[in-house]
Amino acid sequence: MEIIISLIEYSDEIHVPDNEWSDPRIARLRDLCNLSxxxxxxVYSFEKELNEQNGVLERMLVNTVAYHSLREGITIAAA
Incomplete structure (x- = not known):
């Protein structure tokens, strides 16, 4: 995400001072962007990843949809 923010700053000819980048609110915003x-x-890669694991949800170790479905015991749609 850092590189994307830097590219936006450069392409829009915006200069954000270092002290603003280090502001805890901006750091939190970057973290939330990364999570998003x-x-x-x-969500968009779920079906492809599930197919790659032959439909076995338990093999999907790093997909948050699979994680929440398994952890909470809920359907994929609910996750």
Missing amino acids: IVYIND
């Missing part, structure tokens, strides 16, 4: 990307990727 992970969650969105896991």
Whole structure:
């Protein structure tokens, strides 16, 4: 995410001072952006990853949809 933010800053000709980048609120915003990307990727890649594991949900070790479905005992749709 850091590289994407830097590219946006560069392409839009914006300069954000270092003291603003180190602000805890900005750090939190970056963390939330990273999590959003992970969650969105896991939702969109779920079917492909499940097929790669021959439909065995328990083999999907790093997908948050599978993780929540297994951990909470809920359906894939609910996860």
